[in-house]
Structures are given as C-alpha cells and as structure tokens.
Amino acid sequence: MRSIILSILFVVLATTLTAQAELVKVKGKGEIAYTTSHFKPGSADELATITEAKKDALKRYAADFDSARFELYKKIEPEMLANIDQYVTDYTQLDQQDDKVSKHYTVFIEASINSTAIENAIAKSSGVNAPAAASTATAKQDASYMTFVFVARELASRKDFDAKRTTVEINESSEAGAQKNKVAEDAQSAETSLDKSSVVKNTTGGNTETKAEDLTYRVTTVTEVDNAVNSVLTKASYEVVDPVDAGLDVESFKNDFSGGSDISPATRTAAIKNCKDKGINYIAIANMDVGLPEKDEATGLTRVYVTVTAKVSDLSPKFPKTVASIAGIPYAGLRSDPQVAKQNALNEAATRSASELVDQLRMKGVR
Amino acid sequence: MNLQFGLARREDTPLVLALALTDEKVLRDEFNDFHKLVIQLGFEMLILNFKEQEVVCSQPICIEFIDASKEPFDEAAVRERMKKMIGGADSQLFAAVLAKADRIQPFSKNQATLQVRRVGIGEKALPFLPELLRQSTNAYAQTVAQQFGSLLTSKAGVALLPYAKDGLNTKMALVFSDASAVQFKIPDPTFAVDLDVKGFKKVLDKSTDAESLWIYGAFLGIHVCEPEFNLVYLDVPVKYGVSKVVPATQKSVDEFPVVSEALKGAFVSAIEQMQKDKNTNEKVLKKCAL
Numbered sequence: 001m002r003s004i005i006l007s008i009l010f011v012v013l014a015t016t017l018t019a020q021a022e023l024v025k026v027k028g029k030g031e032i033a034y035t036t037s038h039f040k041p042g043s044a045d046e047l048a049t050i051t052e053a054k055k056d057a058l059k060r061y062a063a064d065f066d067s068a069r070f071e072l073y074k075k076i077e078p079e080m081l082a083n084i085d086q087y088v089t090d091y092t093q094l095d096q097q098d099d100k101v102s103k104h105y106t107v108f109i110e111a112s113i114n115s116t117a118i119e120n121a122i123a124k125s126s127g128v129n130a131p132a133a134a135s136t137a138t139a140k141q142d143a144s145y146m147t148f149v150f151v152a153r154e155l156a157s158r159k160d161f162d163a164k165r166t167t168v169e170i171n172e173s174s175e176a177g178a179q180k181n182k183v184a185e186d187a188q189s190a191e192t193s194l195d196k197s198s199v200v201k202n203t204t205g206g207n208t209e210t211k212a213e214d215l216t217y218r219v220t221t222v223t224e225v226d227n228a229v230n231s232v233l234t235k236a237s238y239e240v241v242d243p244v245d246a247g248l249d250v251e252s253f254k255n256d257f258s259g260g261s262d263i264s265p266a267t268r269t270a271a272i273k274n275c276k277d278k279g280i281n282y283i284a285i286a287n288m289d290v291g292l293p294e295k296d297e298a299t300g301l302t303r304v305y306v307t308v309t310a311k312v313s314d315l316s317p318k319f320p321k322t323v324a325s326i327a328g329i330p331y332a333g334l335r336s337d338p339q340v341a342k343q344n345a346l347n348e349a350a351t352r353s354a355s356e357l358v359d360q361l362r363m364k365g366v367r
Numbered sequence: 368m369n370l371q372f373g374l375a376r377r378e379d380t381p382l383v384l385a386l387a388l389t390d391e392k393v394l395r396d397e398f399n400d401f402h403k404l405v406i407q408l409g410f411e412m413l414i415l416n417f418k419e420q421e422v423v424c425s426q427p428i429c430i431e432f433i434d435a436s437k438e439p440f441d442e443a444a445v446r447e448r449m450k451k452m453i454g455g456a457d458s459q460l461f462a463a464v465l466a467k468a469d470r471i472q473p474f475s476k477n478q479a480t481l482q483v484r485r486v487g488i489g490e491k492a493l494p495f496l497p498e499l500l501r502q503s504t505n506a507y508a509q510t511v512a513q514q515f516g517s518l519l520t521s522k523a524g525v526a527l528l529p530y531a532k533d534g535l536n537t538k539m540a541l542v543f544s545d546a547s548a549v550q551f552k553i554p555d556p557t558f559a560v561d562l563d564v565k566g567f568k569k570v571l572d573k574s575t576d577a578e579s580l581w582i583y584g585a586f587l588g589i590h591v592c593e594p595e596f597n598l599v600y601l602d603v604p605v606k607y608g609v610s611k612v613v614p615a616t617q618k619s620v621d622e623f624p625v626v627s628e629a630l631k632g633a634f635v636s637a638i639e640q641m642q643k644d645k646n647t648n649e650k651v652l653k654k655c656a657l
C-alpha cells in the first residue's frame with residue numbers, strides 16, 4: 001500500500017463559476033483619541049477611525065512592493081490616501097476596542113483593495129498609460145522605441161583543472177675540520193689526529209597554480225520568455241521592437257553569453273549602432289542562468305532556479321548610459337516535471353525581471 | 368465516482384471544483400487471536416483558482432473504516448476495503464460529499480475565513496499513538512486538523528481554509544489524476560485556530576474479577592485568534608473522557624481508537640465552547656458563517 005500521500009487529486013469537476021473581481025484582502029488598524037466623555041457608536045469619530053484603518057490597510061499592502069515600485073507608490077501616496085475609498089472598495093470590521101481610561105478607540109478591519117486601480121494610478125503618475133488602456137493604445141508619434149535580447153543559458157560542460165604544483169629544493173652541504181699534531185716528549189714518536197664536522201642544509205619551497213574552471217554554456221532564446229517580456233513592456237506602454245527588426249545579431253549575443261557573463265565590445269558596438277540608425281532609444285539585455293533541478297523538501301516537487309542579470313541602456317545621449325539594472329535576482333519554478341519547472345521558472349523570471357526594469361524606468365521618468 | 372460537467376467556454380472558468388485526498392492511514396494491529404485494520408482517509412473538497420493558483424475555499428471530509436479478522440489483512444484486502452469506502456453511490460465518501468456539497472462555494476468578497484493554523488502534539492499523547500504516527504507526528508497533526516475542521520464546518524457552518532502542513536510554507540501541492548502537479552497558495556485566513564493535543568491519560572475506575580472499567584481522557588488546548596494583530600478570542604483547556612470495559616480474559620487493549628474517540632469528544636466540547644463564548648461566537652464564528 002502506498003505510504004501517506006501528500007495530496008492526490010483524484011476527481012476534478014469543472015464548474016461554470018465565473019471569476020471574482022481582482023481584489024486583494026489586507027487587514028488594517030485604525031485608532032483615534034476621542035475628546036467626548038464616552039465614545040459614541042455611529043459618530044464622526046467612528047467613521048474617522050475606519051478611514052484610518054483603510055489607510056493602514058493600503059500602507060500594509062504597499063509595504064510588500066519591491067523598492068522601485070514602492071518609490072513610485074510613495075510619490076502618489078498622499079493623493080491615494082486622500083481618495084482612499086477609490087482603492088479600498090469594501091471592508092469587514094473584525095473587531096473594535098474602546099479604552100475608556102485613555103479614551104482611545106481602535107478598530108480592526110479586513111479591507112478589499114482594488115489592486116488594478118492602484119496599478120493604474122502608479123502607471124498614470126509615471127507618465128504612461130494605464131495597463132488596461134495600454135493594450136489598445138496606438139503608438140504615439142513621440143514614443144520611445146525599445147528593443148530587448150533576453151537569453152537563457154544553462155551549463156553545457158565544465159572542465160576542472162588539477163592544481164599545478166612546482167617544487168624547488170636546494171641542498172647545501174659543508175665540511176669543516178682541524179688537524180692536530182702531537183709529538184711525544186722524547187721526540188721519538190708523533191701522533192696526528194683530525195677533527196671533522198659536516199653540515200647539510202636542505203631548503204624546499206615552490207608554488208601551486210590553480211586554474212579557474214572552464215565553463216561552457218548552452219544558450220538559447222525562448223519564445224515564451226520573449227512573449228512574457230514583450231507583454232510586460234507593451235502593457236507599460238513602451239513601443240517594443242523585435243530584435244530582428246532592430247537589426248540585432250542575436251546569434252552574436254548567444255555566442256558571447258555561452259562563454260562569459262557579458263557581451264563582447266564588438267557585439268555591443270554593433271548593437272548600439274544598429275539601434276541608433278533605426279531610431280531605437282532603449283535596449284534591454286539580459287542573461288538568465290538556469291540552475292540544476294533540485295528536490296523541494298516541502299512539497300516533493302522539482303525546483304529550478306533562474307538567476308537574472310539585466311541592464312537597460314539609454315542610447316539617445318552621445319554615449320549610452322545605463323538607466324535600469326538588476327543583478328543576480330533568483331526566481332524559482334516548481335513543478336513535478338523538471339522541464340516544466342524550468343519553463344515555469346524562466347517565465348516567472350522574465351515577467352518579474354521585466355516588471356522590475358519597468359518600475360525602475362518609471363521611477364526615472366523614462367518613457 | 369466519475370461526474371462530468373460540460374463547459375460552454377472553458378477559458379472563462381478559472382475556478383475548478385476538486386476533491387483531493389490529503390491524508391491516508393492504514394493501521395494494522397495484531398492481538399492475541401485476531402487482526403485489526405483501521406483505514407482513515409482525509410479529503411478536502413476544494414474550489415481552486417487556476418488563474419491565481421490559489422485555494423478559494425475548502426471543506427474537509429474524514430471517513431474511517433474499521434475491520435477485524437482472524438487472518439492478517441494483506442494488500443489486496445486493504446485495497447478492496449478502500450474501494451468500498453470511496454467507490455460508488457453507496458460509498459462513505461459519496462455520502463460525505465453529498466452532505467457537504469452545499470457548503471462548498473466561492474466566498475463573497477466580505478467573507479471572513481477560519482483556518483486551523485497550528486497543531487501541537489504533546490509528549491503525553493505519544494504513548495497512545497501507533498508506532499507509525501509516533502514516528503511522524505506531522506502526519507498525526509494533519510489528521511487532527513482535518514478531523515477538527517470537519518467537525519467545525521458540520522457544527523458551525525463556517526468558511527474554512529485548508530490546514531497547511533508546513534506552517535512556513537502556506538502552499539498546497541496537488542498531484543492531479545493526469546500526474547501533473549500544481550502548487551496552490553493558501554490565502555491568509557481572517558481568523559486562526561491553534562490546537563494543542565496535550566496528551567491522553569487512562570485511569571482505572573472500577574475493577575471486578577470479570578472485567579475492569581477504564582476511563583480514557585483527552586486533554587486539548589484551543590486558541591482562537593486574529594493572527595495579524597494577535598487579537599485573542601478564546602484560549603481554554605478542554606478535556607473529555609470515554610469509558611472502556613476490558614474483560615479480564617483480554618490480555619491487551621487497542622488504545623488508539625479509544626483515545627481517538629476521546630479526542631473527538633474534546634473537539635466537540637471545544638466547538639461548543641466557541642459557540643457558547645459570546646465574544647468568539649459574535650466576532651469569529653458569525654463572521655465566518657457561510
């Protein structure tokens with residue numbers, strides 16, 4: 001008989017239920033000091049406390065943003081708090097406490113936060129169209145074009161070198177001695193003796209040379225990754241140009257990343273020239289290192305990590321400058337099949353790293 | 368059981384109703400002249416959101432089958448009994464699903480939820496557990512959470528979220544019938560219940576030449592709270608005893624079913640306390656009511 005099974009879904013019944021609205025539940029706490037002799041339920045004080053709790057819920061929701069998004073949020077926080085009911089559409093009052101001694105009234109709520117409205121507000125404040133509208137928006141005359149090359153690579157071979165040991169040995173020896181002649185008192189006989197000492201000096205040393213391992217990567221471009229990045233950039237209202245249409249030699253990027261962690265000067269120079277010739281202002285280059293599959297102890301599934309290093313360069317100045325970058329951020333994919341786990345991790349890495357880059361660009365007002 | 372529902376537009380339905388087997392225990396015991404078999408199966412009837420990869424709601428279901436025989440139970444015998452438990456319209460599982468089917472529904476947007484968050488197994492409980500469960504108290508904790516949840520939904524009709532075996536990893540990995548596996552996030556609950564199975568105890572109540580009367584007690588601690596702000600609504604010990612008559616001719620006693628019965632009694636007492644306590648009833652159970 002099988003041992004205890006983690007979870008087996010053995011009957012699946014699809015239903016004709018429709019999806020609920022995109023609302024996120026977050027708890028919040030509001031507290032006010034009242035000046036009246038006792039707290040009156042239904043009073044303006046109670047409404048003010050609930051409003052404070054709603055604001056607290058919004059702040060708690062925003063606290064989970066990454067740093068770039070949080071910066072964007074902070075810019076519009078006062079405006080959002082002033083119009084809190086637009087973002088907190090509903091709430092459930094969980095509890096309330098009336099401290100009659102200190103005259104403090106506290107209320108605890110579970111708020112339903114409209115995450116789409118918050119995303120729209122952030123997008124609007126950073127000068128781009130709201131995501132919902134972006135998909136149908138036509139290209140503007142003054143829009144900046146962006147192209148990107150996201151390559152995925154995994155270890156194809158690894159050559160380890162033995163340590164090279166060089167040994168130097170110096171042997172020195174010396175002898176010292178003294179001869180003694182002794183003549184007998186009757187001068188009839190003589191005795192000769194020799195005292196001799198020898199010293200052997202042995203000096204050893206040397207060095208060990210360790211050569212770095214020789215890694216070769218298998219580099220690919222993945223359609224799903226390109227689609228995920230394209231989707232994020234397009235939703236953020238960037239005019240995305242396919243790297244082939246931008247005249248980029250994707251193969252040379254793949255060759256460069258197969259042996260190192262950066263592109264060669266020749267590839268970079270050619271890419272920048274092609275983009276400038278075609279009026280493309282921004283280029284995003286990313287390499288995604290796919291780790292080896294490992295077992296997730298908690299679930300028993302296969303986990304694959306993908307580590308992303310990415311950079312967006314602004315090509316409009318005389319010399320290109322980096323306007324957004326992320327380095328070594330790991331994303332995990334978890335599935336029963338290693339191939340699906342890898343694909344899942346790549347998609348997750350592509351979507352989230354592109355979103356992070358977009359947030360950084362928005363923060364700098366790049367559009 | 369092989370129900371099929373048609374879909375007009377499959378792409379419009381991220382919500383899926385599923386029945387998951389989450390707990391399976393086969394306990395075999397050998398006594399002087401007979402063999403005993405206990406099969407415990409725990410299920411979760413779930414609504415899953417495939418778009419968000421999140422559990423929307425759940426209803427725990429526990430079924431148990433006890434058998435005795437002079438011959439040992441082999442694999443084929445166990446399989447046959449399991450089939451009877453879960454297959455066909457007259458099975459235990461079908462009856463349990465029918466009884467709870469009306470309670471499984473997507474929550475309204477203001478629906479508060481309850482979750483058995485933590486289960487502790489005290490050292491004084493261990494001597495009464497079968498060897499298999501003594502070695503893996505996590506597996507026993509899962510059973511405890513599921514049995515309590517099942518009783519709570521039956522008696523109080525509350526919206527429940529599944530117990531997360533690993534408290535830090537609030538995800539539920541489900542392996543589907545086509546062998547694919549997906550991990551679903553269990554949302555943060557509005558309110559949480561922590562259970563502490565402190566231990567079991569037996570005392571001799573009466574003894575004659577013919578038989579002895581033993582009282583088996585289960586000692587439980589229940590803590591009901593709002594986890595984010597740590598608002599505590601109920602924190603009480605509960606105990607419950609059941610009696611067991613042991614004939615003088617019987618050399619050994621299978622104690623696990625007896626203490627399990629006592630624990631179920633403690634669960635019922637704890638739920639009654641939750642309902643009787645005005646604070647817990649008004650602020651937790653009524654808010655979580657379906």
